Amino acid sequence: MICILHISKLDKYFDNLHALSNVNFDAQNGRILGLIGQNGAGKSTTFHSILNFIKYSGEITWNGKHIDEKAFDEIGYLPEERSLMEKATVQQQIIYFAKLKNRKANWTKPRIKGWMKKFDVKGELNSKLKSLSKGNQQKIQLICTLIHEPKLIILDEPFSGLDPVNADLLKQSILEAKDNGATIIFSSHNMNNVEEICDDLVMLRNGEVVLNGSVQDVRNQFGKNELYVTTPMSKDELQQLPGVLSVKIRDNNKYMLDLSNPDAGVELFKLISKGKYIEEFSQQPPSLDEIFREKVGETNE
Amino acid sequence: MNKFKAIVSETYMNQVKSKSFIALLLMPLIFIIIGAGAGYISYSNASSSAEQDQVAIVGDSSIKKSLVKLDGDSIDSSVKTEKQAQNKIKSDDIYGYVKMSKNNNKIKAQYIGNDYLDSDVKHDLMQTLSLKQNELNISNGGLTKDQIQKLSNKPLFESHIEKQKSENSENNDNGIKMASLQTLIFVLYFFLIMYSSVTASTIAKDKGSKIIEVIFSSTTATKYFLGKIVGIILTLITQLIAYLIMIFAGYKFLSTASFSKDIVNESSDTIHQMIGNFININLAFIVLGLIVGIILSAAAGALVARKEDASKSAQPVVMITLLLFLLSIMFQNNSNSIIPQILSYFPLSSCFFMPIRMINNQANIFEGIISLIILIAFIIGLTYFISKVYKGLMLQNSNEGWFKNLIKGVKYR
Ligand SMILES: Nc1ncnc2c1ncn2[C@@H]1O[C@H](COP(=O)(O)OP(=O)(O)OP(=O)(O)O)[C@@H](O)[C@H]1O
Numbered sequence: 245m246i247c248i249l250h251i252s253k254l255d256k257y258f259d260n261l262h263a264l265s266n267v268n269f270d271a272q273n274g275r276i277l278g279l280i281g282q283n284g285a286g287k288s289t290t291f292h293s294i295l296n297f298i299k300y301s302g303e304i305t306w307n308g309k310h311i312d313e314k315a316f317d318e319i320g321y322l323p324e325e326r327s328l329m330e331k332a333t334v335q336q337q338i339i340y341f342a343k344l345k346n347r348k349a350n351w352t353k354p355r356i357k358g359w360m361k362k363f364d365v366k367g368e369l370n371s372k373l374k375s376l377s378k379g380n381q382q383k384i385q386l387i388c389t390l391i392h393e394p395k396l397i398i399l400d401e402p403f404s405g406l407d408p409v410n411a412d413l414l415k416q417s418i419l420e421a422k423d424n425g426a427t428i429i430f431s432s433h434n435m436n437n438v439e440e441i442c443d444d445l446v447m448l449r450n451g452e453v454v455l456n457g458s459v460q461d462v463r464n465q466f467g468k469n470e471l472y473v474t475t476p477m478s479k480d481e482l483q484q485l486p487g488v489l490s491v492k493i494r495d496n497n498k499y500m501l502d503l504s505n506p507d508a509g510v511e512l513f514k515l516i517s518k519g520k521y522i523e524e525f526s527q528q529p530p531s532l533d534e535i536f537r538e539k540v541g542e543t544n545e
Numbered sequence: 546m547n548k549f550k551a552i553v554s555e556t557y558m559n560q561v562k563s564k565s566f567i568a569l570l571l572m573p574l575i576f577i578i579i580g581a582g583a584g585y586i587s588y589s590n591a592s593s594s595a596e597q598d599q600v601a602i603v604g605d606s607s608i609k610k611s612l613v614k615l616d617g618d619s620i621d622s623s624v625k626t627e628k629q630a631q632n633k634i635k636s637d638d639i640y641g642y643v644k645m646s647k648n649n650n651k652i653k654a655q656y657i658g659n660d661y662l663d664s665d666v667k668h669d670l671m672q673t674l675s676l677k678q679n680e681l682n683i684s685n686g687g688l689t690k691d692q693i694q695k696l697s698n699k700p701l702f703e704s705h706i707e708k709q710k711s712e713n714s715e716n717n718d719n720g721i722k723m724a725s726l727q728t729l730i731f732v733l734y735f736f737l738i739m740y741s742s743v744t745a746s747t748i749a750k751d752k753g754s755k756i757i758e759v760i761f762s763s764t765t766a767t768k769y770f771l772g773k774i775v776g777i778i779l780t781l782i783t784q785l786i787a788y789l790i791m792i793f794a795g796y797k798f799l800s801t802a803s804f805s806k807d808i809v810n811e812s813s814d815t816i817h818q819m820i821g822n823f824i825n826i827n828l829a830f831i832v833l834g835l836i837v838g839i840i841l842s843a844a845a846g847a848l849v850a851r852k853e854d855a856s857k858s859a860q861p862v863v864m865i866t867l868l869l870f871l872l873s874i875m876f877q878n879n880s881n882s883i884i885p886q887i888l889s890y891f892p893l894s895s896c897f898f899m900p901i902r903m904i905n906n907q908a909n910i911f912e913g914i915i916s917l918i919i920l921i922a923f924i925i926g927l928t929y930f931i932s933k934v935y936k937g938l939m940l941q942n943s944n945e946g947w948f949k950n951l952i953k954g955v956k957y958r
């Protein structure tokens with residue numbers, strides 16, 4: 245079954261600020277969509293519109309229907325600002341939020357331990373939330389977002405505040421949810437995370453969609469202008485070669501060359517390898533990070 | 546329904562388990578213990594402390610002297626002037642005084658007091674006076690007709706009872722009224738202040754911490770709002786029931802314990818009448834007044850931006866309560882003037898003023914019911930309105946004082 249979060253002609257003004265203008269995109273089940281954009285681009289505002297927190301113009305549907313209280317049961321939402329109840333224990337907190345998703349306490353209870361293990365939470369079921377470290381509290385909140393097995397998962401900056409190991413744990417869970425057929429949409433500043441797990445990508449700039457498509461398509465759109473090589477040649481020598489705009493040193497003997505056009509690669513391969521074995525010669529489209537910077541740069545011009 | 550129940554029970558459990566709630570529950574127990582202690586002490590002192598059973602004689606020292614010889618115990622011989630005597634009545638040292646004067650060779654004794662003059666003292670006084678009058682008559686000379694008539698002059702005794710201390714029904718009624726009014730005003734004030742801050746702060750915490758975003762991605766703002774209110778009302782009911790049980794048990798205990806049973810039984814009529822002043826339409830006003838307070842506080846809690854401001858969030862409601870409290874203190878004895886009359890129909894103030902006027906017998910049951918209907922309609926309207934704008938109130942984040950926040954919140958969605 246195909247489940248689609250459909251957003252069309254989404255428009256939102258805050259007084260005179262045009263926070264979102266004509267935003268259109270779809271998110272599909274079994275796929276992960278990354279919503280990227282600078283601070284203030286309108287990512288959270290998009291989520292708030294989906295969840296009906298604010299009034300908007302345009303149309304947002306989940307499986308063809310408006311999102312109402314019934315649909316909420318299928319949604320798992322992680323807000324941008326994290327926090328949990330002041331006095332509750334881990335178990336109380338998770339059970340309460342699950343109840344609000346129509347999951348009875350005795351449905352939730354036996355599942356908590358497993359989730360805590362999955363996220364490697366340091367703490368007990370009846371630990372006070374206050375006594376947990378910030379990262380562990382955040383994991384509890386992630387568990388609250390996911391435990392009721394939502395079909396539409398909306399995560400606002402889920403990776404912020406997690407160390408790389410824990411970020412990986414989160415990626416695993418997101419991928420698991422994807423395999424279970426959920427529709428996942430999350431916002432992030434970290435393009436590596438997006439690159440690693442996202443299938444689709446939407447980039448907002450000042451409330452407008454500037455990129456929309458699968459991650460591969462978006463990258464290819466920009467041409468394979470990046471060349472990763474490992475060679476004993478020096479930076480200066482590489483700089484002299486035809487079609488090379490700039491050279492960055494990545495490591496000992498490892499460089500990243502910026503090409504004037506993708507076709508320059510053919511000639512460069514001959515010049516660098518000199519007909520011998522070469523450890524690395526890989527021509528790639530720009531990383532999302534670079535695309536991001538480039539797209540952001542366009543506004544500042 | 547499940548979600549609503551979850552919010553209600555979460556709110557309720559959180560409150561009932563809190564330290565401050567438990568401390569509040571113990572408060573009347575402490576009052577009762579202190580009260581019983583005080584009762585016990587005054588009981589054991591009662592035997593030694595002298596009752597005020599003396600009168601003063603002023604205006605004629607020779608009469609006073611002869612009376613002191615006869616009834617030394619009953620006469621406060623230290624009093625010399627009428628002024629002193631009046632002061633001593635005020636301070637309850639004596640219950641009255643006799644003022645002697647001479648007019649046309651006639652001795653006049655005037656008695657002023659809070660109670661009837663002791664009959665023994667009166668008897669002795671009259672005898673002494675007769676004697677004095679006789680002396681006076683004789684010294685006035687010859688025995689003409691005129692003189693005989695003068696001899697037959699009898700002293701005059703006039704009695705003015707100003708204020709009676711004993712059980713006089715009208716006075717006692719006033720006492721009960723006053724006690725009922727004070728209880729009403731205090732109870733309403735106390736519970737309103739307490740529950741407005743409890744309500745506002747639990748909601749302000751949810752808002753300030755952004756937990757509300759998780760909640761509003763799960764259920765409607767209306768369910769949240771009503772769930773919180775019901776949870777708090779259940780807390781209030783729990784507290785009231787606990788208090789009633791404690792008061793009832795305390796009353797039972799005091800009315801059987803040897804040191805207090807006399808006092809309690811003596812005043813049982815008063816207590817019953819006081820209870821009678823509340824177990825009627827006035828109870829509806831008290832309960833509904835508290836509910837309005839809770840609803841308004843739930844709105845007030847939604848008007849602060851930060852979790853840190855949670856403790857101040859009830860301020861608007863506390864201010865209204867304080868104002869009503871002061872007004873009712875001002876008007877409790879003058880509750881039939883135009884201002885209290887208006888206030889007794891106005892939805893919020895009616896909770897204070899209609900019961901005040903009912904206790905003072907200035908409003909009949911129909912007026913009470915009309916005011917109650919206005920109040921109920923107001924509660925329904927208020928709940929409806931707030932639940933409509935509640936999402937906006939809770940999600941808007943500006944921090945420009947509660948009034949601007951209210952306007953922004955109403956316009957938010
Ligand atoms: N409630 C609001 N009232 C007024 N302006 C708002 C409100 N919410 C957001 N905005 C404005 O709308 C714009 C988009 O904000 P939004 O929070 O969606 O950005 P974002 O992409 O999530 O940024 P960040 O990465 O910093 O979280 C910003 O300019 C913000 O100031």
Ligand SMILES: [Mg+2]
Nearest residue numbers: 287288289324
């Ligand atoms: Mg944001």
